[in-house]
Amino acid sequence: MSFRTIGDLARTTMLQRHTAQLKAEVQRHTEAMVSGRVTDPAAALRGDLAPLAAIETTLRRIEGWKSTTAEMSLMLGAMQTSLSTLGSVSDTASQALLTAAGSGNPTLIDTTGAKARQDFQIAVAALNTRIGDRTLFAGAATEGPALAPADTILTALEAATAGLTSAADIEAAVNQWFASPAGYYLGAAAPLGPVPIGAGEVVEPGVTAADPAIAQALAGLALGALLDRGALAGDTAGRADLARRAGEALAENAAARVGVAANLGLAEARVADAAARHGAEATALGLARAGLVAADPYQAASDLEAAQTQLETLYSVTARLSRLSLVDFLR
Incomplete structure (x- = not known):
């Protein structure tokens, strides 16, 4: 039987990267809810920025x-x-x-x-x-x-x-x-x-x-x-x-x-x-500009809640891993 593991440093780096990504998502969805505008107009307009x-x-x-x-x-x-x-x-x-x-x-x-x-x-x-x-x-x-x-x-x-x-x-x-x-x-x-x-x-x-x-x-x-x-x-x-x-x-x-x-x-x-x-x-x-880049408030709220849930889950996993002992690991 073999185990596939990663080192502590690699795991820490991976968790930090995921944390940063989720924080950025939370910030983006929060801005969309507050401003009523999408944070990425190019994506919202599917690359057609001419109008x-x-x-x-x-x-x-x-x-x-x-x-x-x-x-x-x-x-x-x-x-x-x-x-x-x-x-x-x-x-x-x-x-x-x-x-x-x-x-x-x-x-x-x-x-x-x-x-x-x-x-x-x-x-x-x-x-x-x-x-x-x-x-x-x-x-x-x-x-x-x-x-x-x-x-x-x-x-x-x-x-x-x-x-x-x-x-x-x-x-x-x-x-x-x-x-x-x-x-x-x-x-x-x-x-x-x-x-x-x-x-x-x-x-x-x-x-x-x-x-x-x-x-x-x-x-x-x-x-x-x-x-x-x-x-x-x-x-x-x-x-x-x-x-x-x-x-x-x-x-x-x-x-x-x-x-x-x-x-x-x-x-x-x-x-x-x-x-x-x-x-x-x-x-x-x-008004026309606002219509082009307006954010859907319900979608923004849903995305914000999902990102917050993922971030909270990541914090919980990180906390549990930080308390993991050798005996717990070998079980």
Whole structure:
């Protein structure tokens, strides 16, 4: 009679290998139960990974578009806020200037001129708004400010209107000065180029601080601000006329400013629509991906229980073998 045995070291190695395999199985089935996804998609799809790869590729592309639409939504929203600020100070200044002009009160005209200068500074600051490292109204030159400092502009206008003795002449000189962006606009002539927000779909803000509607608003505010810079000093009637002209210019500019804001609103709507489509498509593709790699919860639970039972049995056998004596072995 012969016995076929293995050595203690070989047996220990074999038990360790089986233990490691069963632990890995328990871990795999546990992950499948918790995540609801198979741990080996290739095996679950029988080697046909093309549908899963296509879904993953599309999802990555959508994530890129979602990032772009989020950035554009933030940028366009900030531009609308800046235009709203410009509109608010222009409307307020218009009413104040017209009221002061109608009163003919020198003190009120002086006070209104000082307020117009402050409003001009607020408008310039709003149009120089930056989001991160990008200036909103500087066109393609996003790294620098869109407009020169407010005081620099007003100083240049003082020089351009020096010696003029009528409100009409000063208004004409200010309008002519703002007709050329070179004196106040520091951005690029070309607006920010089209930004892709989807397959074959782009959005183009296309608004700079040199836009005629914005330039006219700045000209009206600057005209009122020149009252605070001593324009037509000592000529109360002339200063009242200048205040009236500034107020009327701002009032007439309101429709043009609304038009700029409306165009931006259309761009915002397109970005919002694109973002909604991307979200819906990502959700649908996510569900499709989940369907391809979804784990059967009942099968995963059954496999987990079987693996745990096998592991417990192996532990029991290992424990019994570790207590085996020579007498027990020879029985």
